[in-house]
Every structure is written in structure tokens, then in C-alpha cells.
Amino acid sequence: MLDDVLARLGVDAPGALAVVLSAVGIYLAFLLMVRLLGQRVLSRLSTFDAVVAVMLGAVAGRAVLGDTPTLAAGVLGLGTLFALEAGFGRLRSGIRVSALMNNRAVLLMAGDRVLEANLRRVHVVEAELFGALRAAGVRHPAEIACVVFEASGTISVLRRGTPLDPRLLAGVRDGHLVPRELLAVTPPDAAPPRPPGR
Numbered sequence: 001m002l003d004d005v006l007a008r009l010g011v012d013a014p015g016a017l018a019v020v021l022s023a024v025g026i027y028l029a030f031l032l033m034v035r036l037l038g039q040r041v042l043s044r045l046s047t048f049d050a051v052v053a054v055m056l057g058a059v060a061g062r063a064v065l066g067d068t069p070t071l072a073a074g075v076l077g078l079g080t081l082f083a084l085e086a087g088f089g090r091l092r093s094g095i096r097v098s099a100l101m102n103n104r105a106v107l108l109m110a111g112d113r114v115l116e117a118n119l120r121r122v123h124v125v126e127a128e129l130f131g132a133l134r135a136a137g138v139r140h141p142a143e144i145a146c147v148v149f150e151a152s153g154t155i156s157v158l159r160r161g162t163p164l165d166p167r168l169l170a171g172v173r174d175g176h177l178v179p180r181e182l183l184a185v186t187p188p189d190a191a192p193p194r195p196p197g198r
Helices: 002-009 013-037 047-065 071-092 095-101 116-121 126-135
Strands: 106-110 144-149 155-159
Touching (some): 013 047, 013 071, 047 071, 106 116, 126 155
Antiparallel strands (some): 106 144
């Protein structure tokens, strides 16, 4: 009986290889799908999105562990996924690889103008955009300098008032559409001009 229990908890060499290869395949497939579908899949989940995420987890787990999941196969699958994440995390630190693997941030609003094409690009509807504005305490579009859909799937709202440092928009798709009057002309660390006569 003990032998039967241990056999059910363990995994043989061909099974272990199948688990590792399945984990690698699922990880790469997930990376590719996120890259193709955009960062929208990483943003805050609606109820429907949460259901889909649970279903994706179930499908991925079944694909990695096979027909008869065991403790050893589960530990091996998790270990493989963590190792892949650590390895790809080091690769992402390089600028070129990071550009290939990560989606760019996208401008959703330039001043009070909503960029409809960019909303469609990142699969965000206007109701979600307005929800993010309300969460940021915005009461009128005239308060907005720009809104950015970040690579992480979050929405950043920058207000008017202090001019924006253009460096904050570096790498943001369509960042050049932010009105020039909302941008800082001189770098904030520049020394103030000297008074005349000194």
C-alpha cells in the first residue's frame, strides 16, 4: 500500500521530462499571447476576465501536469516556471530584449482629447478610461495633461498644473501628441536665471 501511495506522489523520468517540456511550452505560449494581445490582459480584471483567468489557469495546469497529476510533477512544474521567469527576467534587463518582450506604454488622452485609435489598440473601452479618471479624482477633462496606458496594464493620469518633463513620455507611443504648452521647456534641474546686475 505504501508503495502505491509513493508511486502516486512521484514521477518517473519520462513523466518528469514531459512536465518540464509542457511547462516551457505553456510559458512561451503565454508570453507570445501577451505580446500579441497587448498589456490589456494584465490590467485589472472585470468579473468576466476573472472567470477567464481561472479557466486559463486550469487549462495551463492540466497541460503541464498531464492526466494524473502528482505531487512531484506539481513541484517540478512550478520549479520550471519559476526558473523560466528568473531566466527571462534577466534577459528583460537588456534594452533590446526588453523591447521585444514588453509592450510599450500607449497615450490614451492628450490634454482633454481622447485618442480613440489607441483605445482600440489596447482594447480599453471609454467607460474604463472614465472609471480611471474618476478614481484619480478628475472632475473635468480640462484638468488632464495626459493619460497613459502603461506596459503593466495600469492607467496613469497626469494632471495639468506643473509642466510635464518630456522625459516622462519617452518611449510612450504617440507621446508627441501631448500639447506643447503642457510640457516643460527647460529641464527642472536647470539653474534659475541670475537677476540682472549680479
